[in-house]
Amino acid sequence: MRMSMFRSRMADKSIDYTLLWDPDNQYYLSNFQAISYSRPIVLLIEQKKSQYIIPALEEDHAKEKTNVDEFFIYHEKVQNSHLNTDYKEPLCNIMNDWPKDVVVGVEMDILPASIYQILHEQGFRMKDIEQDLIELRSVKDQEEIYWLEQAGRLSDAALEASFANVRVGMSELEFDSFGDQKLLEMASKEFPGLIVGYENWTCSGIERSVMPHLHSSTRKYENNDVIIHSRQVWINGYRAENERTFFMGEPTEEQKKCFQLAVDAQQAGFDMVKPGVKAKDVDIASFDIFEEKGYGKYVQHRIGHGLGLTEHEEPYLRFDNDLVLEEGMVYTIEPGIYVPGVGGFRHSDTVIVTKDGCRSITAYPREMEKLMF
Amino acid sequence: MRMSMFRSRMADKSIDYTLLWDPDNQYYLSNFQAISYSRPIVLLIEQKKSQYIIPALEEDHAKEKTNVDEFFIYHEKVQNSHLNTDYKEPLCNIMNDWPKDVVVGVEMDILPASIYQILHEQGFRMKDIEQDLIELRSVKDQEEIYWLEQAGRLSDAALEASFANVRVGMSELEFDSFGDQKLLEMASKEFPGLIVGYENWTCSGIERSVMPHLHSSTRKYENNDVIIHSRQVWINGYRAENERTFFMGEPTEEQKKCFQLAVDAQQAGFDMVKPGVKAKDVDIASFDIFEEKGYGKYVQHRIGHGLGLTEHEEPYLRFDNDLVLEEGMVYTIEPGIYVPGVGGFRHSDTVIVTKDGCRSITAYPREMEKLMF
Numbered sequence: 165m166r167m168s169m170f171r172s173r174m175a176d177k178s179i180d181y182t183l184l185w186d187p188d189n190q191y192y193l194s195n196f197q198a199i200s201y202s203r204p205i206v207l208l209i210e211q212k213k214s215q216y217i218i219p220a221l222e223e224d225h226a227k228e229k230t231n232v233d234e235f236f237i238y239h240e241k242v243q244n245s246h247l248n249t250d251y252k253e254p255l256c257n258i259m260n261d262w263p264k265d266v267v268v269g270v271e272m273d274i275l276p277a278s279i280y281q282i283l284h285e286q287g288f289r290m291k292d293i294e295q296d297l298i299e300l301r302s303v304k305d306q307e308e309i310y311w312l313e314q315a316g317r318l319s320d321a322a323l324e325a326s327f328a329n330v331r332v333g334m335s336e337l338e339f340d341s342f343g344d345q346k347l348l349e350m351a352s353k354e355f356p357g358l359i360v361g362y363e364n365w366t367c368s369g370i371e372r373s374v375m376p377h378l379h380s381s382t383r384k385y386e387n388n389d390v391i392i393h394s395r396q397v398w399i400n401g402y403r404a405e406n407e408r409t410f411f412m413g414e415p416t417e418e419q420k421k422c423f424q425l426a427v428d429a430q431q432a433g434f435d436m437v438k439p440g441v442k443a444k445d446v447d448i449a450s451f452d453i454f455e456e457k458g459y460g461k462y463v464q465h466r467i468g469h470g471l472g473l474t475e476h477e478e479p480y481l482r483f484d485n486d487l488v489l490e491e492g493m494v495y496t497i498e499p500g501i502y503v504p505g506v507g508g509f510r511h512s513d514t515v516i517v518t519k520d521g522c523r524s525i526t527a528y529p530r531e532m533e534k535l536m537f
Numbered sequence: 538m539r540m541s542m543f544r545s546r547m548a549d550k551s552i553d554y555t556l557l558w559d560p561d562n563q564y565y566l567s568n569f570q571a572i573s574y575s576r577p578i579v580l581l582i583e584q585k586k587s588q589y590i591i592p593a594l595e596e597d598h599a600k601e602k603t604n605v606d607e608f609f610i611y612h613e614k615v616q617n618s619h620l621n622t623d624y625k626e627p628l629c630n631i632m633n634d635w636p637k638d639v640v641v642g643v644e645m646d647i648l649p650a651s652i653y654q655i656l657h658e659q660g661f662r663m664k665d666i667e668q669d670l671i672e673l674r675s676v677k678d679q680e681e682i683y684w685l686e687q688a689g690r691l692s693d694a695a696l697e698a699s700f701a702n703v704r705v706g707m708s709e710l711e712f713d714s715f716g717d718q719k720l721l722e723m724a725s726k727e728f729p730g731l732i733v734g735y736e737n738w739t740c741s742g743i744e745r746s747v748m749p750h751l752h753s754s755t756r757k758y759e760n761n762d763v764i765i766h767s768r769q770v771w772i773n774g775y776r777a778e779n780e781r782t783f784f785m786g787e788p789t790e791e792q793k794k795c796f797q798l799a800v801d802a803q804q805a806g807f808d809m810v811k812p813g814v815k816a817k818d819v820d821i822a823s824f825d826i827f828e829e830k831g832y833g834k835y836v837q838h839r840i841g842h843g844l845g846l847t848e849h850e851e852p853y854l855r856f857d858n859d860l861v862l863e864e865g866m867v868y869t870i871e872p873g874i875y876v877p878g879v880g881g882f883r884h885s886d887t888v889i890v891t892k893d894g895c896r897s898i899t900a901y902p903r904e905m906e907k908l909m910f
Contacts, residue, residue, distance in 0.1 A: 198750060199738055199750045199751065199752050200750060200848060200849060202842075202847075202848060202849035202850075203849075219838075220837050220838070221749050221750055221837040221838045222750060224747070224748050225748045225750065225751065240838055240839045240855055240856070241824065241833075241836050241837070241838070241839070241856060242820075242821060242824060242856035242857075243828075243833060243834070243836075245856065245857065249857060270650065272649070272650050272651040272654070273649050273650075273651045274649060274650075275649065275650040276645070276646050276647060276648065276649070276650070277643065277645050277646075277647075277648040277649070277650055277652070277653035278645040278646045279650070280650035280653055280654070281645070281653070334725075335721070335725035337721040337724065337725055337733060338718075338721055338722060338725055340721075341714075341717060341718045341721050344714060344717060344718075345711075345714045345718065348708070348710040348711055348713075348714050348755075349711060351710065351755050352707075352708035352710055352711055352755040352757065353755075354755075355755050356755055356756065356757070357754055357755060357756050358754060358755050359752040359753075359754050360710060360754075360755065361752070365572055374597070375597050375598045376594050377571060377572045377573060377594055377595060377598065378572065378598065379572050379732040379734070380732075381730055381731060381732050381733075382721075382724050382725040382726075382727075382728050382729055382730060382731050382733065383729065383730050384725065384729070447615075448615060451614065451615060455616075460614075460616060461616070463614050463616075464593050464594040464614070465592075465593070465594045465613055465614070466613045466614070469575075474575075475573060475575060476573060476575035476576075477575075480613075482613055483613070483614060483615035483618065484615075484618065484622060
């Protein structure tokens with residue numbers, strides 16, 4: 165179904181062959197995902213067939229997972245030195261058989277320059293196909309929504325476990341790990357045989373929380389810390405993002421005010437999301453809440469991003485994005501302010517656009533009373 | 538020091554400007570690492586200055602971490618819509634000031650085609666600088682070796698914690714999580730304020746263990762399972778890899794034989810590593826152990842890869858690599874065989890090339906008696 169939708173887009177653009185490099189685009193269309201792409205993997209698609217170029221050690225796994233028609237294997241052991249030993253060999257062989265006047269679809273912002281050069285030198289005309297994949301991937305089907313909901317539920321359980329164990333003197337990484345263990349235990353019970361993963365970024369204290377993008381560290385929680393805990397959980401490839409700002413002890417009046425502004429800005433975002441609204445309207449609705457109170461200058465980032473297979477995926481909820489929201493799209497809603505000397509304040513929830521609004525697949529409490537420890 | 542070594546290589550190749558895209562190459566030269574590159578970050582280097590193009594939300598973090606001379610910030614809030622709102626704007630502005638006859642160093646296998654196109658259309662001559670970064674990064678300095686050793690020690694402690702809790706009925710992911718918690722707890726005590734991370738791939742049972750590259754799943758351990766547990770741990774960016782094959786209960790005679798062959802092949806690898814030896818000699822020494830007993834056909838991958846900042850980094854210990862090993866290089870030694878119906882068998886350790894041999898920074902027991910549970 166996904167493959168046939170993609171092929172119809174290729175036809176619309178008069179693209180004869182597509183060369184896909186991005187692992188998530190490959191997974192979306194083929195159902196095969198490797199744990200590492202340091203040995204490159206290439207997916208080639210035309211109307212009548214599809215081909216994978218993969219390293220020998222992924223051969224069995226790929227053949228089990230995907231319906232792609234043909235496999236070209238490259239090898240790295242001395243006995244097979246007479247066969248392909250580099251992914252570029254089968255790729256060039258395949259391209260040599262293509263008629264010279266064909267149009268090749270590529271992901272221009274992802275394809276490595278070295279492959280672009282080969283295509284260019286062979287005289288192929290290239291067209292960017294990335295936007296089509298963004299559009300296809302942005303509207304989730306029922307199966308995708310099912311997995312997103314499971315990821316949301318697991319992320320809520322993880323937050324609950326982390327918060328149940330929170331105390332002064334524990335490190336950001338230790339805090340995270342209680343949630344990790346809980347969700348792995350749950351997933352192991354409920355979803356035999358599946359792949360589950362997670363990422364956490366926890367920034368504690370005034371100086372770290374004002375930098376919205378830091379890895380969790382060994383810094384230990386102190387009395388009066390303001391802390392932003394951010395978690396993504398994925399199952400079967402699909403991700404939910406769940407973030408809460410919280411306090412160790414009683415916040416200052418200024419911190420309370422900032423916290424409430426972030427909560428209100430997020431609510432303004434939730435209220436704005438529905439089919440027909442533009443991406444930028446959501447961002448601006450939320451920004452205005454901060455701006456009205458004089459905190460607009462402490463905003464550093466858009467209100468949210470698309471979510472599905474990739475940590476941050478398009479479309480982005482940005483002030484300059486005219487995209488019209490559709491039912492089945494998935495976004496994070498995560499307005500934040502970062503006030504030097506006061507702290508960082510941001511919740512993030514993951515919402516699915518419904519027929520007449522949106523619903524959140526993450527539900528951990530957002531109110532201040534429940535987020536003081 | 539690293540920057541000046543890199544600049545001297547640029548001069549040797551008559552490269553005037555370098556545009557670096559790879560996050561690990563950027564970190565190696567600049568000491569700044571973001572948690573996500575979905576907002577692109579570009580590092581530009583010339584003899585007299587260095588420049589970062591970064592998103593606004595990384596500005597404070599980057600300025601705290603790096604000595605790069607100039608910063609070009611791009612924005613994503615409506616108030617700053619008169620400034621740069623995309624990384625390509627400052628990049629094109631900077632390039633417009635470059636003389637047209639300069640040579641630009643790029644990472645040809647990493648740079649996106651869209652940036653290559655811009656450089657190409659502007660008429661700049663490009664040279665591939667990737668190999669120079671591979672060479673610089675392959676020989677570790679004292680500080681790097683210190684962090685690698687810490688990563689090795691943490692990984693051993695993690696394995697110990699996972700094995701202390703191993704039992705039939707637990708899932709691969711739960712097994713991993715005991716090690717995760719242990720290493721986070723240790724790191725939090727010993728290294729205040731630092732970043733620690735880990736990845737695990739645990740493949741249990743005959744069918745999963747013969748596929749060397751799978752994510753840990755919710756599959757539960759059963760009696761008579763053969764299991765390959767693979768763990769990478771990193772601290773301050775530097776990684777150690779530590780992998781053990783183990784059994785739940787008593788292995789079959791065939792499994793014992795395969796296990797011992799993998800141990801012997803790894804020992805042959807250890808014994809071969811020293812300065813002056815070629816990368817391919819290590820791979821072949823190890824492969825020959827399998828081949829002599831008729832198991833060469835079950836080998837799927839090279840004996841090992843370079844390790845440092847990236848999960849798998851060059852140089853690779855492959856049968857066709859003539860690279861001569863040098864003191865200070867770091868490799869995984871991980872020969873494996875994957876025998877259908879019997880199981881997968883592979884240990885991996887991370888070794889540093891010393892003056893006259895190598896030493897392993899990972900030390901968890903490798904003998905069968907210690908790996909039956």
